[in-house]
Amino acid sequence: MRNTTYGKGLPRLAIATVVMLCAALALAFFYAPLDANQGFLQKIFYIHVPLAIIALCGFIFGAVMAIMYLRTGDRKWDMRSYVAIHMALIFGIAGLISGSIWAKASWGHWWVWQEPTLVSYLIVLLLFCTYQPLRFSIEDPERQSLYASVFAIVAGAFVPLNFLAVRLATEYVHPRVLNLEGGNLPGPMKLTFYVALIGFALLYVTLWKYEMAAKDARAQLRRLRRTLLGDDAGRPYGRSAAPL
Amino acid sequence: MSLPFAITPALPLGEAGKYVAAAYIVVFVVILVYVAIMAVRAQRTQRELDELRRDVEAVKAARELEDDGDPDGSGRPGAGRSERSEQIA
Numbered sequence: 022m023r024n025t026t027y028g029k030g031l032p033r034l035a036i037a038t039v040v041m042l043c044a045a046l047a048l049a050f051f052y053a054p055l056d057a058n059q060g061f062l063q064k065i066f067y068i069h070v071p072l073a074i075i076a077l078c079g080f081i082f083g084a085v086m087a088i089m090y091l092r093t094g095d096r097k098w099d100m101r102s103y104v105a106i107h108m109a110l111i112f113g114i115a116g117l118i119s120g121s122i123w124a125k126a127s128w129g130h131w132w133v134w135q136e137p138t139l140v141s142y143l144i145v146l147l148l149f150c151t152y153q154p155l156r157f158s159i160e161d162p163e164r165q166s167l168y169a170s171v172f173a174i175v176a177g178a179f180v181p182l183n184f185l186a187v188r189l190a191t192e193y194v195h196p197r198v199l200n201l202e203g204g205n206l207p208g209p210m211k212l213t214f215y216v217a218l219i220g221f222a223l224l225y226v227t228l229w230k231y232e233m234a235a236k237d238a239r240a241q242l243r244r245l246r247r248t249l250l251g252d253d254a255g256r257p258y259g260r261s262a263a264p265l
Numbered sequence: 266m267s268l269p270f271a272i273t274p275a276l277p278l279g280e281a282g283k284y285v286a287a288a289y290i291v292v293f294v295v296i297l298v299y300v301a302i303m304a305v306r307a308q309r310t311q312r313e314l315d316e317l318r319r320d321v322e323a324v325k326a327a328r329e330l331e332d333d334g335d336p337d338g339s340g341r342p343g344a345g346r347s348e349r350s351e352q353i354a
Binding site: 059060061062064065068069072111114115118119122123125126224228231232235238239242245246249250 | 279280281282284285287288289291292295296299300303306307310313314317320321324
């Protein structure tokens with residue numbers, strides 16, 4: 022996989038990710054002070070918030086890639102969009118579960134339906150959960166890419182709109198610790214949070230590149246097989262939601 | 266081995282400790298499962314690559330045999346042509 026376009030620089034990126042995440046863990050547990058209200062429970066914040074932010078950015082990233090596909094018609098953009106959304110979903114689900122654990126400890130409930138931040142996040146996540154079934158339901162690869170790109174753009178545009186709507190909502194119990202002025206976090210907590218955010222962003226990029234390299238290697242292999250052994254030899258094993 | 270634990274300050278875990286541990290473990294497991302799935306796929310790609318390499322070698326060997334067994338260029342397969350190489354060709 023290292024010989025593919027996406028495999029270049031992957032080991033270095035992976036090492037940087039591990040270093041950054043280890044630094045974030047060390048800072049979270051041994052440097053950042055305990056929160057006056059929540060105490061040790063606030064440590065969940067250093068994974069839950071970066072995961073949620075990266076997931077939402079990943080959905081927008083996928084939408085941007087989808088725009089590039091519609092502009093150029095090049096299938097590589099569709100593949101990039103697919104992998105970006107796929108990765109963002111994994112991060113989103115991890116963020117959702119970690120947030121739910123925090124809610125149980127802090128509010129006494131796994132989920133609070135009256136809370137706009139939670140419900141809007143769930144709506145975005147469920148919306149993108151339909152992306153793969155949509156792809157899978159279309160057999161023709163060209164139409165699959167086209168419809169999936171349109172879906173990714175519309176759903177991607179929904180992410181910032183949804184975020185703004187929630188920010189404008191007056192009644193919420195979910196903590197607001199970040200804003201455009203830098204938020205109300207003390208210095209050591211802010212540093213820890215930003216290190217964790219960079220660590221998870223690097224993890225997202227590393228895993229995105231890793232999956233792209235794997236898919237690129239498989240595509241190259243299939244092309245090679247088709248060239249060397251004939252058309253039937255390069256057929257995939259079954260239908261797939263992933264671009265081929 | 267116990268040195269890092271000896272020099273690091275004790276964490277005030279309390280009641281929240283199990284929730285914090287659960288959240289970190291869940292995130293770690295989700296990422297681990299994803300990486301494991303990707304590793305299995307990478308192994309499959311490697312297997313397919315090996316298979317392709319064997320197939321190419323078989324085709325090459327069959328062509329060489331064909332050239333050896335058909336010196337007059339009549340196009341008839343030579344006696345040494347295997348069933349496997351015929352399937353591939």
